[in-house]
Amino acid sequence: MKKIIALLVLSVLAFSVPASADWLKFTGSPHFLPAPLMVVGAYTPEGQANFGVFHRGGVLSSGKDGGPMRIGFGIKGNAEKSFTYQIIKTSGVCTVNLPSIKYLAETDLLGSFSGKAPGGEFQDKLKVTGLTAVRGSEVNAPMIEEFPVSLECELEEDIAIAPDSKSRLMILKVRKVWADEAYLDANGKINPMAKEGGDSSLAFFSHSHGKNGGYFGYGDFLGKSGKVSERFLETK
């Protein structure tokens, strides 16, 4: 019965609202979803700093409920082959660094080749980009000095994305957050857009531009959450 009702509703929609039929045509991946650009840093057992770029992920819990703030990122394909995965599994810690749009080229480079060459030797990505690594104060992992925001993290869990998948979701406990003053407001909160004198905006990622996706800066501030709906209700 439910099926028949659903079919009836769908056919009514199909005839009365052509636009909905258009969006139902989309069968691509959810990669177009706007995502943070997370540059994950870790030391090899020999103390070499490596950074990989990740956009699958974000905030998992805010820490407002008394527990720690948690963030996560996903490692695609066979994660065992990922250099970032291998070194975080050994060290148990990492950093998540957020680039500003000023450092897009460097970020793109960090995500375009591995810190581990096919022969197994270390490839120094930082040397190519000219960026500076600084050791965290809470965890033994490298941060990128030039990036406006860095989070020092501890690996809490490493779980398969699905039972039959080799891709992994890395769940991280945030131990410390660093931010460039230009990105802090009067209440000490981090804003995605810098104040005057800063280097403009944090960068994020979406697969909306062509095959490999592309980078974006933040746009206009449109209103505070909770307040935008208040204004909407006042006009009703």
Ligand SMILES: Cc1cc2nc3c(=O)[nH]c(=O)nc-3n(C[C@H](O)[C@H](O)[C@H](O)COP(=O)(O)O)c2cc1C
């Ligand atoms: C913009 C961008 C986003 C990326 N997002 C992911 C991701 O979410 N998950 C993933 O496994 N790889 C992602 N990659 C690919 C890795 O960054 C890339 O494989 C990198 O070489 C890993 O470095 P490593 O081998 O030194 O760990 C992304 C690359 C770029 C440029």
